[in-house]
Amino acid sequence: MIRLLGISGSLRTASIDSALLHAASSLTPGGAELSVYGEWGSLPPFSPDLEAAAPPSVLAFRAALADVRGLLIACPEYAHGIPGAFKNALDWVVGSGELSGKPVLTLNASPASYHAQMALLEVLRTMDARPVSGSPVAIPGLHRRMTAAEVLGQAEARAVLVAAVAELSRAAH
Ligand SMILES: Cc1cc2nc3c(=O)[nH]c(=O)nc-3n(C[C@H](O)[C@H](O)[C@H](O)COP(=O)(O)O)c2cc1C
Incomplete structure (x- = not known):
């Protein structure tokens, strides 16, 4: 698997x-499974001084990343950048290297x-992750109040998601 x-x-x-990721988790092809990690919000502000004795929340985040063959990331834009809290989470795994390759x-x-x-792709490449061709995949016809069930009910969005998850699964094979 x-x-x-x-x-x-x-x-x-x-x-x-x-919601997009929860929708995607029900659209994986045979032989693949996708879980959604929602606990990174509890990570403390990153400092290199803390890396040697990283807190349990960081160890759990690193273990979750280490345990998988590929990642699906859906990220909003804040003030033309990656949301600061999410960039902080990524900074915690620059040195430990769970995204590498x-x-x-x-x-x-x-x-x-x-x-x-664009900034996210640059960060991921710098962390030695392998952005899958076509990233970022634009999902059509969404609005910010939609639930996962509503995303799945939109034929076009669903079709693009199915293709994206299949592409990621192939890349992670
Ligand atoms: C603080 C803040 C800054 C934002 N800045 C931008 C922006 O620069 N460009 C943009 O397209 N949307 C911007 N947005 C809108 C969000 O990207 C948009 O609402 C998105 O759907 C939020 O994603 P979420 O529904 O996954 O939380 C901003 C929202 C917030 C709260």
Whole structure:
């Protein structure tokens, strides 16, 4: 079984990015499974001084990443950048290297978001992850109040998600 992990760049309870990932988790091809990791919001502010004795929340985040063959990331844009809290989470695994060599497919829920998507790909490449060709995959026809069930009910969005998850699964094979 190919294990994949979905990570939303948003901590908002009703996040469309989180909804997308939960929708994607029910669309994996045979032989792959995708779980969504929602606990990174408890990570402390990153400091290199803390790396040697990283707190349990960091160890759990690293273990979740180490346990999978590929990642699906859906991230919003804040002030033309990656949300600071999510960049903080990524900073915790720059040195420990759990993303190194792993395929990562990024999803873009908003047609207005450009800068954050490009910045995220640059960060991922710098961390030695392998962005899957086509990233960021734009998901059409969404609005920020949609639930995972509503995303699954949108034929076009669902079809693009199915193709994206299949592509990531192939890359992680
Ligand atoms: C503080 C803040 C800054 C934002 N800045 C931008 C921006 O620069 N560009 C953009 O397209 N959307 C921006 N947005 C809108 C969010 O990207 C949008 O609402 C997105 O759907 C939120 O994702 P979520 O539903 O997963 O939380 C901003 C939202 C917030 C709260």
